[in-house]
Amino acid sequence: MTQTYVEKIFSNKCGKVYSAGDMVMAPVDGAMIHDITGPLAINVFKEMGGEKVFDPEKVIMLFDHQIPADSIAAAKNHVMMREFAKEQGIFNYDIKEGVCHQVVPEKGRARPGEIIVGGDSHTCAYGALGAFSTGIGSTDMGFVLKFGALYFKIPESIRLEIEGKFPKRTGAKDLILNLAGDIGADGATHKALEFYGGTVSDMDISGRMTVANMAIEMGAKAGIVPPDAKTWDYLSGRADVTPFEMTGDEDAAYAEVRHYDVSDLAPKVAVPHNVDNVVDVTEVAGRKVDQVFIGSCTNGRFEDFAEAAEVLGDGKFSDDLRVIIVPASKEEYLKVLRAGLVEKFVEAGALVEAPCCGPCMGGAFGLLAPGEVSLSTSNRNFRGRQGSTEAGVYLCSPATAAASAMTGVITDPREV
Numbered sequence: 435m436t437q438t439y440v441e442k443i444f445s446n447k448c449g450k451v452y453s454a455g456d457m458v459m460a461p462v463d464g465a466m467i468h469d470i471t472g473p474l475a476i477n478v479f480k481e482m483g484g485e486k487v488f489d490p491e492k493v494i495m496l497f498d499h500q501i502p503a504d505s506i507a508a509a510k511n512h513v514m515m516r517e518f519a520k521e522q523g524i525f526n527y528d529i530k531e532g533v534c535h536q537v538v539p540e541k542g543r544a545r546p547g548e549i550i551v552g553g554d555s556h557t558c559a560y561g562a563l564g565a566f567s568t569g570i571g572s573t574d575m576g577f578v579l580k581f582g583a584l585y586f587k588i589p590e591s592i593r594l595e596i597e598g599k600f601p602k603r604t605g606a607k608d609l610i611l612n613l614a615g616d617i618g619a620d621g622a623t624h625k626a627l628e629f630y631g632g633t634v635s636d637m638d639i640s641g642r643m644t645v646a647n648m649a650i651e652m653g654a655k656a657g658i659v660p661p662d663a664k665t666w667d668y669l670s671g672r673a674d675v676t677p678f679e680m681t682g683d684e685d686a687a688y689a690e691v692r693h694y695d696v697s698d699l700a701p702k703v704a705v706p707h708n709v710d711n712v713v714d715v716t717e718v719a720g721r722k723v724d725q726v727f728i729g730s731c732t733n734g735r736f737e738d739f740a741e742a743a744e745v746l747g748d749g750k751f752s753d754d755l756r757v758i759i760v761p762a763s764k765e766e767y768l769k770v771l772r773a774g775l776v777e778k779f780v781e782a783g784a785l786v787e788a789p790c791c792g793p794c795m796g797g798a799f800g801l802l803a804p805g806e807v808s809l810s811t812s813n814r815n816f817r818g819r820q821g822s823t824e825a826g827v828y829l830c831s832p833a834t835a836a837a838s839a840m841t842g843v844i845t846d847p848r849e850v
């Protein structure tokens with residue numbers, strides 16, 4: 435019998451052969467809570483009569499959205515969660531490590547074949563390491579904290595076969611924006627995306643994280659790259675793992691198989707106010723930008739900043755806009771720092787901030803005024819996402835962001 439990768443994960447975890455569509459109560463290997471949704475989940479846990487969490491070692495707690503506390507309400511949430519962590523014996527990364535979706539993989543807390551849930555929609559990011567990981571609501575999270583398991587309807591998978599070599603200054607972000615444009619914001623609702631093909635094998639873990647991260651922008655429950663040597667390499671020294679082989683069978687009952695060739699891919703931009711509103715950069719080139727944000731769980735890694743730095747060369751950022759650079763984690767921040775990129779970006783005119791979500795969600799800082807335009811390497815451009823509902827957010831790759839930051843208008847990075 436053949437199975438998709440997702441069907442294999444659930445069958446292994448639940449000890450019986452299951453297929454897409456089946457409802458199962460599956461144990462979770464990890465439950466991530468952060469400063470925004472964590473307090474709600476803890477309240478639900480208590481309302482359910484919860485006294486002790488199912489396993490403190492499997493609960494991952496950190497603060498990333500509003501750090502350091504940007505309001506009294508945020509500070510109170512942090513206090514409440516710190517107390518809960520202490521009382522439950524949960525290790526709390528607090529404000530020290532960075533954005534949840536970077537920190538969880540980095541700390542070796544998402545592994546191939548595991549089922550991980552998180553109180554955040556981009557939890558699908560850990561699919562980059564072959565885990566079935568998905569975002570859940572706070573009521574479900576309260577239940578998970580108590581019981582360590584959750585009802586899942588095993589999703590059907592869409593098999594994506596990606597081939598070809600990325601042309602100059604295009605990469606993982608352009609690919610996933612292209613897929614979002616093609617599949618649409620609800621084209622994969624209740625399904626999982628499974629990524630295969632030479633392009634995906636060649637992609638480093640950073641690129642796979644960019645791709646898996648945005649699966650939810652097509653409505654998908656998960657976006658998964660089955661493990662290979664790169665996955666095990668990334669995990670060695672981070673987690674106690676023994677490599678194994680597991681992949682979706684080619685002739686499994688996929689909802690759909692789609693083929694893509696990236697050899698002719700152009701740098702892509704998602705235009706306000708929807709992620710699937712995707713065009714080639716050439717179509718919007720020349721539009722004025724007020725703020726450039728390079729960071730977030732989608733593109734806040736060393737590889738992303740190295741790409742931006744390569745485009746920047748010895749140049750400067752335009753005086754007509756603000757450039758905000760925020761590494762996604764302490765580990766990534768230190769890599770950027772040690773490579774001399776912080777100095778380079780600061781000299782070029784950027785603000786480099788400590789690891790956090792930053793302007794991505796219009797939470798802590800870097801908000802836009804009415805009429806302003808942001809160019810952002812993050813994953814969402816909904817109306818009001820980064821401040822005023824009268825502002826516009828364009829999404830792009832770090833290369834496009836850097837090229838545009840130098841000119842002050844949306845710029846094709848291939849021309850810099």
Ligand SMILES: CC(C)[C@H](C(=O)O)[C@@H](O)C(=O)O
Pocket residue numbers: 470471499553554555556569795
């Ligand atoms: C605050 C949080 C619940 C939210 C999410 O679930 O994704 C945020 O991280 C986002 O990116 O919109």
Ligand code: SF4
Pocket residue numbers: 499533534535554556730731732790791792794795812813
């Ligand atoms: S960086 Fe943005 S997308 Fe990622 S978790 Fe934070 S707010 Fe959500």
